Amino acid sequence: METFLVHGRAHTKKWDYSHHLVPPISSSAAYRLGSAERGALGFESFAREGLEPSKASPIYIYDRLDEPVRGMLEESLAEAECGEFAATFATGMAAVSAGLGVLLQHGDEMVVHRTLYGCSFSLFKNWYPRLGIRVVYADLTREGALARALTPATRAVYFESPANPTMELIDIGAARAVCEKYARKGRPRAQIVIDNTFATPFCQRPLTLGADMVVHSLTKNLGGFGTDMGGAVITRKEFSSQMLLYRKDFGGCLAPKSAWPIFVYGLPTLPLRMRQQQDSARRVADFLERHPKVARVSYPGLPSFPQYQLARTQMVDYAGGFAPGSMIYFTVHGDVNHVLNYVARNAYAVTLAVSLGQVRTLIESPTQMTHATLSADDQGACGLEKSGLRLSLGLENVNDILADLEKGLAHT
Ligand SMILES: Cc1ncc(COP(=O)(O)O)c(C=O)c1O
Structure with a gap:
């Protein structure tokens, strides 16, 4: 997989770039069609049910429908997540909207884990009621909570694992088993949609564990350098036509100029970056756990993590090693703004x-x-505390990161 992420598919029908070691950046809103018949065939075959998009020889028509650089990135993302099909979007939020957009319609219900990225929470709370979609919030870490929340109208179960920002995990296989059991009585099976942004496919491949659809913010570790926004949905082929039609009509497609750096720089370096960031996260989590100004540390790699056993089985890299990721949530004694303002004004390795x-x-x-968009009550229900800080480890020397945190914590 690591070699594949560097090379992608050398012989892709998306684009013959055998003369290039690096694929060129495509920048063309529309494509020359050659003949009226070829143009008509392109429109006729676009997103056609039963057509395997990755195998079809594409007829490019217009960027919003399909595009070669984006197409190559999609082939690699599908492979990285062990999925059959991937579609990219302009942002992670566009991907969340699209994934759920093809599954849900007016009158449907969706069960959602209570702790979520602020804008996903806002999407479900502020916009879904307008679409007639009922969102049922549950603590999916609790046994029996999902079974109690399912109804015959439930079409999707949505969660992040680890959840942003508190890092709690949801047992993906167990969630799938609950949905299957519910469906055995002749009711429709809810589709499991997971936001895998925190873990990345390097640390966890939810489709192999029972999820039906994975969504990503490519803005984060998959892009990896913080230069471009993007999103992706990875799923089974059966959803491919709907997904492409949704993207065509709602329009949130990924610009090829953003797809290019994610494909050329982001994916090939994902394993390298994740390994280094994860090593630093382990060191920093250990340091924080022993620090007198720190009240609690939530990191799946710590033996004190409440779901440590689940983390060990669910968060596994491509070689089978434990991969608890590069994100930490911790709470401090005292005022978090003292730490943050120290970091903002003085730190070198850590950035506010x-x-x-x-x-x-x-x-x-x-x-x-x-998560400022959540009311104080909703923040409480999500398990967020004012004393909480979210830390995303980068590639700096870990000793410099520790030195900044040490000095910052001295200011609480
Ligand atoms: C877990 C998670 N999902 C989705 C998103 C949304 O991604 P984007 O900002 O690319 O729209 C974010 C952004 O922070 C996130 O943290």
């Missing part, structure tokens, strides 16, 4: 900024920043 999963180590306060 939202986003995550890039070469720089980033720290932020979820209640004031990424």
Whole structure:
């Protein structure tokens, strides 16, 4: 897999780039069609039911329908997640909207784990009721919670694992088993959709564990350098036509100029970056756990992590090693703004900024920043605390990261 992520498919029908070691950046809104018949065939075959998009010789027509650089990135993303099909989008939120957009319609219900990225929470809370989609919030870490939340109208179960920002895990295989059991009585089986942004496919491949659909913010570790926004849905072929039609009509497609760096720089370096960031996360989590100014550390790689056993079985890299990832959530005694302002003004290795999963180590306060859109009550229900900080490890020397945190914590 690591070699594949560097090379992609050498012989892709998306684009014959045998003369290039690196595929050229495509930048063409529309394509020359050659003949009226070829143009008509392109429209006729686009997103046609039963057509395998990766095997078909594409007829490119217009960027919003399909495009070669994006297509190559999609082939590699599908492979990295062990899925059959991938579609990319302009942002992670566009991917979340599209994945659920093809599954849900007016009158349907969706069960959602209570702790979510702020904008996903906002999407479900503020926009889904307008579409007539009922969202049922549940604590999916609790046994029996999913079974109690399912109804004959449930079409999707949505969660992040690890959840942003608290890092709690959902047992993907167990969730699938609950949905199967419910469906055995002749009711429709809810589709499991997981946001795998925190783990990345390097640390966890949910489709192999029972999920039906994976969504990603490519803005994070898959892009890896913090230069471009993007999103992806990876799933089974049966959803491919709907997904492409959704993207064509709602329009949130990934620009090829953004697909290119993700394909050329992001994916090939994913394993290397994840290994290094994860090593640093382990060192930093150990340091934080022993620090007197730190109240609690939530990192799946710590033996004190409440779901450590689940982490060990679910978060596994391509070689079968334990892969708890590069994200940490911790709470401090005292005022988080003292730490953050120290970091903002003085730190070298750690940066006060939202986003995550890039070469720089980033720290932020979820209640004031990424999850500020949630009311105080909703933040409480999500398990967020004002004293909480989210840390995304980058590629700096870990000793420099530790030195910045040590000095920052001295200021609480
Ligand atoms: C877990 C998770 N999902 C989705 C998103 C949305 O991604 P984007 O900002 O690319 O729209 C984010 C962004 O922070 C995220 O953390």
